[in-house]
Amino acid sequence: MAGTATPLNQIRPLARYGAVLTVGLGICLFVLCASPFVHAGQRYAYPFDAEEDLLTQAELFTSWHSAVVEHANSRNQLYACAQDKSACRGRLRSFNRMLEKADTLSAEEQIELVNYYINRSRYDDDHRRRIENGSGVRIGWQRNHWSSLYTFLIKGGDCEDYASSKYFMLRELGHPAEDLRVVVARSRELGGVHAVLAVKRPDGTVWLLDSDNRIRKRSHRGYGFIYAMNEYFVWDHRDDYLRP
Amino acid sequence: MKQKHSSNYFVRSLLATGAVLCTTAVWADDVVPVASLEVKDRIRTIDQINVSAETRQVAETPSTAAVAALLDEAEQLDTHATPAPVAADPE
Incomplete structure (x- = not known):
């Protein structure tokens, strides 16, 4: 019926504007702030089989591929300690x-051993590394430095080195590359971008090996996966829109 | 007349909200579709992400005695690791 008063009509115009605008802004802010974790929450387990996220070959990701090459070139130094005790620097002897002795363990025990063993290494925040030309003049900064296993056992490292070293050590134990990925993700708990190792098990479950000593075997809630790599490929898990 | 006023207020409120949304989108102009970037550009953007979250270790117990024993052995070896001996001069 025309002219029937409604509750909204009883509120002053300015207040009505304010109310609608506030509700609209609140919805926008919620969507913007929650979307990274909404997507993470929707995929509680790391999407190991998301082949649509496959980006390119690992050789194109030069900072990571350098670590793969460095690891291959330093394998002799890793094992030299077994023959020559003078070559046993850092943690090489325990490695x-x-x-x-890991041959006597099951695959699950080996994964657990590697997680604990690597996590005991010295934490060293590598910050940014200078990139210099042949004359020693700085020409740029390298944000992340992926460490080989040999360098890590000597000097320690930070979270990306923990993850890459677990990868290399499990490879040395014979675990196939297609079941292993170094994963970079936003960590809600740590409040920043973090690196972990994802291990795919024969039953299809995915274990996340974190540097906090926990192995997450069921839910991977709290991680917003960004990208991942093994020695052959790189996967891009970002949402449709890039958020710097 | 009152219905006309209420619909005008509603439309104006929607327009105001839309204006705010558009302003936000323009401000966040570095939000670009990942799929439209070339592979090399996507690798470059990946490499720019700073992996810097500090870790905090929690106390966890190995699930089996075999793993615990090996870790204890590793700790003993690391604790008693000695530097490489220096060769003595022959007399």
Whole structure:
């Protein structure tokens, strides 16, 4: 019926504007702030089989591929300690002992051993590294430095080095590359971008090996996956829109 | 007349909200579709992401005695690791 008063009509015009605008802004802010974690929450497990996220070959990701090459070139130094005790710097002696005795463990025990063993290494925040030309003049900064296993056992490292070293150590134990990925993700708990190792098990479950000693075997809630790589490929797990 | 006024207020409120949304979108002009970037550009944007979250270790117990024993052995070896001996001069 025309002219029937409604509750909204009883509120002053300015207040009505304010109310609608506030509700609209609130919805926008909620969507903007929650969307990274909404997507993370929707995929509680790391999407190991999301082949649509496959981006390119690992060689194109030069900072990571350098670590893969460095690891391959330093394997002799890793094992030299077993023959020559003078070559046993840092944690090389315990590393060789772990590899020697890990044959007696099951695959699950090996994964657990590697997680704990690597996590005991010295934490060293590598910050940014200078990139210099041949004359020693700085020409740029390298944000992340992926460490080889040999360098990590000597000097320690930070979270991306923990993840890459677990990858290389499990590879040395014979775990196939297609079941392993170094994963970079936003960590809600740590409030920043973090690196972990994802291990795919024969039953299809995915274990996340974190540097906090926990192995997450069921829910991976709290991680917003960004990208991942093994020695052969790189996967891009970002949403449709890039958020710097 | 009152219905006309209420619909005008509603339309104006929607327009105001839309204006705010558009302003936000323009301000966030570095939000670009990932799929439209070339592979090399996507790798470059990946490499620019700073992996810097600090870790905090929690106390966890190995699930089996075999793993615990190996870790203890590793700790013993790391604790007693000695530097490489220096060769003595022959007399």
